[in-house]
Amino acid sequence: MIQHMNRLAQFIGTMIDTLLSMYYRLCCFSPRTINLDPKTTMHFWTTKHTSPNKPNLLMIHGFGGDARSQFVHQVRDLSSKFNLFIPDLLFFGKSYSDNPDRTYVFQARCVVEGLKKLDVDRFSVYSISYGGFVAYQMAEMYPEEVEKVVIISTGVGGTEEQKAKLLRKIGRDPKGLFLPQNPADLRQLLSLTIYKTPPLKWCPDFLLQCMLDGLAGNNKKQKLELVDHLLANTADTDLPFLSQETLLIWGDHDNIFPVELAYQLQRHLGAKSRLEIIKDAGHAVSIESAEAVNTLVTSFILGHF
Numbered sequence: 001m002i003q004h005m006n007r008l009a010q011f012i013g014t015m016i017d018t019l020l021s022m023y024y025r026l027c028c029f030s031p032r033t034i035n036l037d038p039k040t041t042m043h044f045w046t047t048k049h050t051s052p053n054k055p056n057l058l059m060i061h062g063f064g065g066d067a068r069s070q071f072v073h074q075v076r077d078l079s080s081k082f083n084l085f086i087p088d089l090l091f092f093g094k095s096y097s098d099n100p101d102r103t104y105v106f107q108a109r110c111v112v113e114g115l116k117k118l119d120v121d122r123f124s125v126y127s128i129s130y131g132g133f134v135a136y137q138m139a140e141m142y143p144e145e146v147e148k149v150v151i152i153s154t155g156v157g158g159t160e161e162q163k164a165k166l167l168r169k170i171g172r173d174p175k176g177l178f179l180p181q182n183p184a185d186l187r188q189l190l191s192l193t194i195y196k197t198p199p200l201k202w203c204p205d206f207l208l209q210c211m212l213d214g215l216a217g218n219n220k221k222q223k224l225e226l227v228d229h230l231l232a233n234t235a236d237t238d239l240p241f242l243s244q245e246t247l248l249i250w251g252d253h254d255n256i257f258p259v260e261l262a263y264q265l266q267r268h269l270g271a272k273s274r275l276e277i278i279k280d281a282g283h284a285v286s287i288e289s290a291e292a293v294n295t296l297v298t299s300f301i302l303g304h305f
Contacts, residue, residue, distance in 0.1 A: 020068040034114045042114035043094035050083040057082035062129030063178050066093030073290035091219040102229045108138035124148040140240045149246040155257045157265045178227045183208040195253040195282030246273040247300040251281030
């Protein structure tokens with residue numbers, strides 16, 4: 001029985017991986033693997049035929065997936081207006097490093113070094129959740145390279161009190177939320193991130209477990225270390241200001257990083273920032289309200305905001 005379950009899990013994981021890759025190729029993307037040094041490899045999905053008439057847009061995923069899975073609802077629409085560069089962050093997808101550094105600084109540096117090897121020197125950034133921490137660090141570190149910043153549903157600027165409140169809401173080891181290991185973890189994750197009826201609500205536990213096993217991927221130890229860094233460093237007592245224009249997008253029912261964090265971050269960023277709250281959406285606002293998010297991002301980056 002266990003052997004059959006393992007085979008099913010492997011089959012499901014392979015099918016999902018294949019379908020995602022097929023979709024990106026149909027949307028005219030190419031996979032690119034870049035060796036930054038003997039220890040570090042970055043993997044990107046990039047627009048196959050870039051145009052000098054289109055702005056460059058870097059898209060940074062969150063903890064719930066890799067370069068492909070979190071932007072399924074964006075790539076077809078946005079690729080008609082931008083040259084898109086979508087990396088797997090380190091330890092997600094096919095990006096990896098033997099370097100023990102788990103900071104946002106290291107993630108940001110590796111992404112930018114990868115872009116430079118792709119001959120991309122100027123770009124705007126679109127980021128989700130955990131990716132927002134990386135994007136914020138990147139914008140502060142590379143003010144000449146980063147033109148505009150989009151941050152969606154992130155905890156940047158959160159206080160210790162706000163972090164403690166989130167942990168109380170989770171009510172269990174938060175690592176199970178970031179890296180679900182069983183159907184109960186996955187159901188809680190979906191209930192916290194999706195405001196509308198969570199997908200897979202009626203899916204039996206054995207199928208959920210097969211999906212988890214099939215999609216688990218590698219680098220669990222390193223991902224847990226990333227979670228440790230995230231939980232230890234959510235409180236930003238000395239948050240730098242950004243020189244770039246910044247668009248903040250939040251769902252009004254975000255149960256991971258509540259909307260009060262959005263207002264708080266906007267106050268910190270000041271006049272060069274704008275906040276858009278999307279109604280009837282949760283933490284996964286870019287999935288639940290994809291069309292609205294895509295329109296906001298396009299208008300902001302192209303200067304029609």
